[in-house]
Amino acid sequence: MRKVLPFFLGIFLVVVVGAYWVLNYTGSNKDLATGSPYLITVEPGMTTADIANLLHKQKLVKTPEAFRLEAKFRGLERDLQAGRYEITAGMSNSEIVEVLSKGQVQRVRFTVPEGFTVVKTAKKIEAEGLGSAEKFIEAARNYTPYPYMETSDPNVIYKAEGFIFPSTYMFDIGMNEKDMLAMMVKEFNTQMNKENIPEEAEKQKMSIRDLVNMAALVEMEAVFKEEQPRIAGVFLRRLEIYMPIQSDTTIQYILGTQKEEITIADTRIQNPYNTYQNPGLPPGPISSPGMSAIKAVLNPEKTEYLYFVAEKDGHHRFTKTYAEHLKAIEDIHGPQ
Structure with a gap:
């Protein structure tokens, strides 16, 4: 035993030193260093060997065998996760295994501003190179994962309109358009529950859909948040007395553009969303309202005002009668 033990101890040391050499020298990849980042996609079901070959093909690892040995030696060969990753040429096998095993997927920041429509959001996604505007729009047409989003009104263009929460999101590179939409709508639901909005709406006998519908109008009309409750x-007062809402923002939604001045001819457009021609709320929300606009509808400022017109600085002048309203328009914009 005394003669055999040193022999096996020697073998063990050779193996350890050999493994150390393989991991630290053949796994360094310094010869491939360019400093450039590369995007790679690890598909679900790919084995460590598949990943090693992919990295080798992209000239990110010198030898696939060394990469596989690294993952196996660290007990992480079954922990390499699917996803889209940014790998910089020259990273060692150890560093790459660390990234893949922790699922440090490459992400990109995307912001949905308050008041954005489905179409504007879709165009922003495409402009930033994250996906197809057409596919996002199509996904939003009938997407209703929560009961309060459902509607049987055939005039609603996009059922997801209004339920895309204005916020900043971190998308995985390569995420598809429907998953982007799902993340945004889920955030809407999360924030609504966080602020106890469904309970408040129920107390006021208002459906979530009608609440968001009204909030979208408020969001688009108010340049300054302090005016949202007014x-x-x-x-709301107009609705109570069965007076048309007459919001220019619904005309702009129909036209698909932020027109500086709405004309009399515009207000006569025959369209279900035209709140000059049709009483009550439009068929559906016309934009994504922020939480402040939603809360403004639940906590409106109670006044006798029935009219308002925009001042040149974006604030509004509120009036009680149509005669006062016409006078305010003349004061601000001159004789009509």
Whole structure:
């Protein structure tokens, strides 16, 4: 035993030193260093060997065998996760295994501003190179993962309109358009529950869909958030006395553009979303309202105002009668 033990101890040391050499020298990849980042996609079901070959093909690892040995030696060969990753040429096998095993997927920041529509959001996604505007729009047409989004109104263009929460998101590179939409709508639901909005709406006998519908109008009309409760009060009072809402923002939604001045001819457009021609709320929300606009509808400023017109600085002048309204328009914009 005394003679055999040193022999096996020697063999063990040779193996350890050999493994150390393989991992630290053949796994360094310094010869491949260019400093450039490369995007790679690890598909679900790919084995360590598949990943090693992919990295080798992209000239990110010198030898696939060394990469596989690294993952096996560290007990992580079954922990390499699917996803889209950014790998910089020259990273060692150890560093790459660390990234893949922790699922450090490459992500990109995307912001949905308050008041954005489905179409504007889709165009922003495409402009930033994250996906297809057409596919996002198509996904939003009938997407209703929560019961309060459902509607049987055939005039609703996009059922997801209004339920895309304005926020900043971190998308995985390569995420498809429907998954982007799902993340945004899920955030809407999360924030609504966080702020106890469904309970408040129920107390006021208002459906979530009608609440968001009204909030979208308030969001689009108010340049300054402090005016949102007063504008909400005007719209709600009009509904109470069966007076058309007459919001220019619904005309702009129909036209698909932010027109500086709405003409008389514009207000006569025959369209279900035209709140000059049709009483009550439009068929559906016309944009994604922020939480402040939603809260403004639940907590409106109660006044006798029925009209308002925009000042040149974006604030509004509120009036009680149509005669006062016409006078305010003349004061601000001159004789009509």
